[in-house]
Amino acid sequence: MRKVVTIAVAVAAVAAATVSGVSQARTVTAADTATPKQGIKWGECDKDVGDGLPLPEGMQCGTLKVPLDYQRPEGRMIDVAVSRLPSKNPEKRRGILLTNPGGPSPGLGYLAFLVTAKLPQAVLDSYDLVGFDPRGMGRSTPVKCDLTEEQQFFGNIPPYARNAADVAKRAEQSQQIAEQCAASDTAWMLPYVSAKNTARDMDSIRTALGEEKASFLGASWGTYLGSVYATMFPKRTDRVVLDSNLGPAGWDYESQRLWSQGMDDRFPDFAKYVAANHREYGLGRTAAQVKAKYLQLAARLDRTPVKGPDVVWDGALLRLITFGYTYGATQLATLAEVFKALEANQPPPPLPAGETAKATAAGVDNLISARYYMICNDSHWPTSLQSYQRNVAIDRIRHPLFGAAGANISPCAYWPKPVEEPVKVGDNGPSNVLMVQNLRDPATPLAGANELRKALGDRARMVTADQGGHGVYLLNKNQCANTAATSFLLTGRLPERDYHCSADATPR
Known part of the structure; x- marks a missing residue:
């Protein structure tokens, strides 16, 4: 089971959103700020900090004490682990x-990733890069829900529900997870792990470093965190680059449902690749045939799973792996091999190790648990089982590729009411936000990015790229989009208007 858990968690680092943002003016209050009681004492980073990547020369790590509750800055403190690569x-x-x-x-x-991915030297010269583990995660004061391996299996992505009974079964599992989180030894942190408090932690890092302003580079869920920081602290925000964008409400239920649209957008790229290599895979000569094969194969596995040495391949697992392995172009060949093996009624070869391959059981528990703490506190989730069953039935028909997973229920339906209202991302502040976005992103689809663009108003410009997958800056070779992000970080000048980068990397 352990190998499958790491695979499932590796594809669970996704988010998307498609709800309308509400513009609002906001002033920083005393509750949003806290002067750190001490600075950051820098030292060498642990060797495994880079998850297998070499640590850049000069990279340092340290810890900052921040308030658990910024409403009570003199109360209990927690640790936030911070890293720095000085210019x-x-x-x-x-x-x-x-x-x-x-x-x-x-x-x-x-x-370590940014340097390995060739962040331009001019950017490395212009900034001290700063990383951190958000509160509750990793080397920051960690949280847990004491999840079993079975509870960890799908990570934070609900399984594909074939019918209302599947939703009801998942509801029982979700309620159990929520109760475990609320009863764990770290439940004292549960009300305070949120994007809002993480943004306050970011401002505490800025203060501890003696900077008047902070620039920001964030991807995927990090685009929500960056938007929250820019909304809460507009006068302290310098240049903000948001890559692969959530909507203005972050990872909420509507964003989960939007994964169905993301798969509809992205799957044709995979289908075209498989069809172009029909001799190798034998799964269809056209993209339409490959899509039909996927639906047939998933339905067959629902009825008759394929047993492998470490996992039973049913339709839900195939759909999950398909979703996760459409993130990058280099993963498409691996995904095609999975399809080929299962079509022959054989278990696929072992998949490449994911982000948690070397994690301990406690580390996997912390990662998944901390995500629940964070996303469940960041928005109001529906609580009616019948509403989830209804939405699953609708999305299974409208979006047969993955809709009945995105619409399924999660532990957030049984979460305690947040102690603070989430931040409403808006347009109050300087024009200093650049969004970069792929047209066909399965995890953070264009539809959600468009909603964030509306919410930010004249604060932002958006550059779209005619490519698929999750991640734009440094991850794909669209020179037009990469140049836009680098140029903004170096000059601070936003484009006069939104624009589009074609597949051959020319703006239009």
């Missing part, structure tokens, strides 16, 4: 660039 060019340095990889996931080692 080696003092003459060109302009400030700090806070970063977040999305997920929500630990971000202490994200600096």
Whole structure:
């Protein structure tokens, strides 16, 4: 089971949203700020911080004490783990660039990824890069729900529901998880793990580093965190780049339902690849035939799963792996091999290890638990079982590829009411936000990005790229989109208007 758990968790770092943003003016209050009682004592980072990637020369790690509850800044404190890669060019340095990889996931080692992915030297010269593990995660004061391996199996993505009975079964499992989270040894943190408090932690990091303003680079769920920070602290926000965008409400129920649209947008790219390589895979000569094969195969596995040495491949697992393995172009061949093996009624070869391959059981529990803490506190989730059953039935028909997973119920339906209202991302503040977005992103679809663009108003510009997959900046080779992000980080000048980068990387 352990191998499958790591696979499932590896594809669970996704989010998307499609709800309308509400513009509102906001002033920073005393409850939003806290002067750190101490600075950050920097030292060497643990060797495994980079998750297998080499740590950049000069990278440092430390810990900052922050209030558990910013309403009571003199009360209980928790740790936030912070990393830094200082600029080696003092003459060109302009400030700090806070970063977040999305997920929500630990971000202490994200600096190693950015350097490995060839973040331009000019950006490295201009900023001290700063990473951190959001509160509750990783090397920050961690939370847990004491999840069993079975509870960890699908990570934070609900399984595909074939019928109302499947939704009811998932509801029982979800309620149990929510009760475990509320009864765990770390339940004292449960009300305070949120994007709102994480943004306050970011501002505490800025203060501890002695900076008047902070720039930000965030991807996926990190786009919501960056939007929250820019909304709460507009005068302290310098330049903000948001890559692969959630809607203005972050990872909420509507965003989960939007995964169905993301799969509808992205799957044709995979189907075209498989059809073009029919001799290799034998799954269809046209994209339409490949799509039909996927639906037939998933239905067959629902009836008769294929047993492998480590896992039973049923339709729900195939749909989950298909969703996760359409993130990047390099994963499409692996996904096609999965289809080919299962079509032959054989278990697929072992999949490449994911983000948690080396994680301990406690580490996997922390990752999944902390995501529940965060996303369930960040929005109001429906509580009616019948509404989930109704939406699953609708989305199974409208979006047969993945709709009955995105619309399924999660532990957030049984979560305690948040102690604070979530931040309403709006347009109050300077024009200093650049959004970059793929047209065909399965996890954070264009529809959600468009809603965030509306909510930010004249604060933002959006550059779209005619490509598929999850992630734009540094991950794909669209020179037009990459240049837009780099140029904004270096100059601070937003484009006069939104624009589109074609597949051959030319703007239009």
